Amino acid sequence: LYGLETDRFGRNVHYYESLGSTQKEAHQLAYDGAPEGTLVVAEEQTSGRGRLGREWHSLSGKGIWMSLIVRPDLPPQQAPQFTLITAVAVARAIEEITGITPEIKWPNDVLINGKKVVGILTELQAESDKISSLIIGIGMNANHGPEDFPPNVAHTATSLFIEKGEKISRAALIQSFLKYFERYYSIYITEGFKPVRILWESYAISIGKRIKATTVTGVITGRAIGITDEGILKIEDDEGIIHNIYSADIQQT
Ligand code: BTN
Known part of the structure; x- marks a missing residue:
């Protein structure tokens, strides 16, 4: 990733043309001791996984399918906060790259015009009362056209291309995401969750409704x-x- 503006995140990238699931691969790498910030990216996933055991459509070359390994020195109860940190970093990166301000639907969906553009799946490897690693999976519909969505999701899903009317650079988006993730993660570690919560609430759609x-x-x-x-x-x-x-x-x- 040329032009990466981070210290740790994305310095160690495992890139694949095709994988079953980046999530599965990242779990294995984390288990084998991969350092914090390791990123697994695939052009295509043949068995992408969503939340609640759902399937995740991961077309070749159109989306951003990636999993990030994070190793905070925190108890497992704090894992859900990372879904929110990730959602804010994704929303901020989309804003920076496309100029469109997305919305966040608790806990893990990023939407544009009410349709889902990103899904986030945070999974935990823990040793008794300590997180040993978090595997944060991000699926982003980047350059999909309307014809690329299966009929059952076409009315609830969209892509950055559909919303913006222009193809976007997936590499630029990944870099921007890593920059904001590293920033918000470090704010979270030094100042606690509150500043992240306030940012999150500024994108949230459901609060008050x-x-x-x-x-x-x-x-x-x-x-x-x-x-x-x-x-x-x-x-x-x-x-x-x-x-x-x-x-x-x-x-x-
Ligand atoms: C959701 O259900 O909204 C979460 C979807 C998460 C999909 C991503 S794509 C990259 C990573 N690998 C997977 O198999 N799933 C996550």
Whole structure:
């Protein structure tokens, strides 16, 4: 990556024409001791994975399919915050490269005009009460045309090319992302989550709105009041009861 403006992130890049999943490869590299900042990138994934065991379409040459290894000296409970740090860094990079300000839908979707352009999947390798590594997978629809999406996702997905009307440089976007990720990560380590939370809230769409959260234990409807410094979503239901949401699918109602 020429012109990379980072100290550690992306200094060690594993690039593949085709992989099953960059996430799987990064897990193995992390397990084998790869340093923090190691990045796995593939032109194409043949079995890309999304959240909640879903499949992730990863067309050759059109998207950015990558996984980043991060090794914070923190307890596993803080892993979800990294999804939010990543979302902010992705949103900022999209803004810098395309001029379009995207929106973030808690916890991990980056949207433009209400359609998903990026998905983030944070996975953890932990040893008892310490993170040994985080594998942060990022799937970005960069240069897809409308015909590149399967019919079942065409109405909910978009790409930077579709929204901007111009092809974008994937290398420039990756570099910009790494620059902001390194910056926000270091702010997080030195100053805590609050500055990142404030940035995150400036991109968030659902805060203050009525939403429906589908969790593994049931559905909660109410007003999203914000996220905590742990990265947990707070919803106030119609009885005024506050719910802490750790993981869910969110719909605006
Ligand atoms: C989501 O469900 O929104 C998360 C999607 C994450 C997809 C990325 S693409 C690169 C990395 N490798 C994978 O197999 N998945 C993640």
